[in-house]
Amino acid sequence: MNRDTETKDSVIGGFTVINEKTKSKVQNVGVLAGIKSFSKEQEDIINLTDESYSAKVDIVIATPGRLVDHLYNTPGFSMERLRILVIDEADRVIVEEKQNWYHTLEDVLYYYTSSISQNSWSNVSVRKRSRPIPTVGYHYDRSVDITLQKILVSATLTHDPEPLKQFNLHFPILFTSNRIHHNKNTLDAVLNDHENAETNSSEIKKQVKNDENREISNVISQLKSSENHTTTGVGQFLIPESLEEFLVTAKPDIRVLFLVYLVRQKHKKRILCFANTVDCAKRLNMLLASFQGIKSKFLSSHLHPDKRQRILNLFSVGLCQILVCTDSMARGIDINDVECVVSYDVPPSIKIYIHRIGRTARAGKKGTAYSLLSTNQFYHFKKDLKRAGRKKIKQLQFHQSKWSHFNAEYQVALRNYEMNMKISEKKCPNDLSKQVNNNKNVSEESMQNIKKPKSKRKKSTNEMLS
Template identity: 35%
Template sequence: QQEDRSNLKNKSSKRKKGDEETEGSETRKKENSERAEGNQSTKEELFLAASEEEANPPASSLVVLGDYDRKPVQPFLPQWLARPKLVQKRIKDNLIPIGDVPGIHPRLLKKLQMNGIESFFPVQAEVIPAILQSASNGYLMGQGGYRPRDICVSAPTGSGKTLSFVIPIVQVLLDRVVCQVRALVVLPTKELAQQVSKVFNIYTDGTGLKVVLITGQKSFAKEQEMLVQKKVTGYCSLADIIVATPGRLTDHISQTPGFSLMQLRFLIVDEADRMIDDMHQNCLNQIVKAAFQVENDSGSNMLFQRTKPGPITAASSCYPQIPLQKLLFSATLTQDPEKLQQLDLFQPRLFTSVYSEKKTLGDGTETEQDTNKKYTLPEGLSQCYVPCDLNSKPLLLLHFMLTMKFSRVLCFTNSREASHRLFLLVQAFGGVTVAEFSSRLGPNERRRTMKEFEQGKIQLLISTDATARGIDIKGVNYVINYDAPQFIRTYIHRVGRTARAGEVGVAFSLVLRIQERRFLRMLKDAGIQDIKKNPVKGNSLKPLVQQYEEALCKLEKTVKEGKQNAEIKCFVVTEF
């Protein structure tokens, strides 16, 4: 019993002690909780105080450099790109009589009138005086002269860029005494070079200035004879103005004895964006290197050195030399400073017709339009696209030509093989005078084809992108992109073959349904949103199906008879 009483007493004391410990634990928890709450309230008070202090900072002489707000990073452009000289887009509404443009020589004004030009387009009225002004303070740097600023021009196709550099260059060279290469025009294709050379010949006729075209269409030896002549005292130049393609030009720089660019005053790069992108940068570097090399003066032992431009010093101003001015032209000139930096431009000026316009709304407020446009299309151009599948593309083209009665149509494909196959198919179908234009044809055949197309003898000209850039084809009413272009600049140049010089024209693009989203996104990213969807119902194509199938059979028969090569058979079997 005593043991039981002892055990009960111990248990009671343990319970009491346990209760006391529990009470103590709960008390400590309560104290800790209150302390935590107090700390939390203190943190909140400190945070609120800091926020108030940040919102209402005390007066201080310290400058706040930034904040924590996330703001979109705006691209930083050089001043000449950020603030260009804007050129009016609308040609017909902004024609300027040639007599109102200051500084043009009367002799050239007369030439312009003889060629039916009474008014300048906006880009011509801006750029011609700018180039003339850059040459007005002296032909030489030093002795009162200065280095002229380089000029870049970004304007729509058909806006008159060629005449913008032809007129001032001819005028600057009118008073030259000794024949030397003073102007060099570099272009990406032979056809474009021929076109520019033709314009130069028109305005140099009767002036004594000599224009030489070097594109590889003549033998290398023949071109050498056109460029330089060897005399007892040395070599002399036979060209004042050279129009060239890059490959042939670099060959003459490295292999033609006596060919010199030491007197070069103007370097014109037409279709400048393509020249940069197509790895012709090395050509431009070779031109500049040839222009600033050491040359042995003919008839003496003196060395003439044309040094690269640098800081103007008292010493450099004592030795006058001819400046080299670069003139860049394109309908799709890049605004990427890194790419343009490769050209080593000197204090360039940009003339552009790519800009936003303010439009007055009905309530009198003004809003900006075309704010995200990267390129400008001709104002008279209407754009449509036709969703289709692969099998219906040839039928759609025939529908446009035979049912819709389209005429003077320039049709683009993405390869010369595709152009040839489509040409054979349309020819076999009949009812359309058709021709092809690509590198498959020789130079003479291409010239003849282009002439017949301009004369209206050919209704449909199926071409690669050989005619897409710069070529001025007269009277093109419609452009059809049989193959949708993969790049926006290709699209810009293709559709720019119509609606030139303020005229009207229509561009149709046949777009596969799987390409539609990407095609529209490409245009939207370039700021082109006024293209209309123009679906063609299948019932419209049914009348052509039987004759179309007969044309395919005729083609296949021709292949079996061996009158055409194997690629046509492959085309018939796989594509149709």
């Protein structure tokens, strides 16, 4: 899934939740994600009356690129009175240098130029706004620069204070979904980085000092209250306490049967299964479809958004038991009541593992995560988990006694799968030549390699699924 599709899905999910929670309130929510035309989005968020602009919405949910487009191309769309900025998946902003949208937003928030007309299409406010100060005790007075509160949300935020500097945080407070052992050095480093920040008046300096003392006292109190807890710390990974994790040793050729076992024996109704490649995910989904009573779907970013949503709806209501996808879906989807997450392939990294299992055990609900590993993968993956602070993960062995009664049906499913693959090959016998003809930029040497491929032993179905 490309980044644009992923953020659109996140925006849609966020809009659904916020809209549901604010039904009885007066808040209006606007969506800037390219779902509607640009002009329609402008009409939804800004109202022009008597040659002046007013906001139609209280909350805006946006993809980064679309937000920047509106900052510079929508008259009246100003960040001058922005009160709360929430950045979902904040770790992406840290690690991806191409995220220039945040720097653009910072410029709009703090470095306005008075030479630009308020009614111009560039929408850079003429009012110079001071940097946020650590208090919310101001009344809504246009003569006073209001405080901006920033909320960074992520399952994998770094513990290194250096990357966090770009967010210009002032006296940050850490909130977690479960009780953790805080990294005092990280919090101190971020606090100390802003201790000497310049302020414009002696009153503000005094207020900053008072708030600093109060916030540091709060942090120390949090540290003392969490010293007896042994869960993960800042910079490691936060795992919900309601989540059970299992490392399952299973040979590649019987991993499909583990999914069947979860549905038939463990009576799981909503299983989110991750494969490392699109090809593997497609093959796995086709094979699962051959088992009687197993309903699975393959979810891809290449599907039309409406079709993708229909699949998610089927999964949410339990009409689809297994949803097979790749890691590109791990951040962009929000599905209620996922009972368990299965890593069909070993996760490429611990960070990806965290995002996979983060699809279940949400909002205090129970969930289970299974990682299917070969014997040699087990040692290395467990070692990586220990380094990340995950030391108490249960181990399971998928014994033959649990899948032997599925074996006959499995062999039939394999034959059906291979038959379907042969039919597909007959329908598209010239795929290789089409690939060559369609690629006009292929070099002469590359074309020769494509036309005369080296002979290779044909992989078995089990090998392709491993």
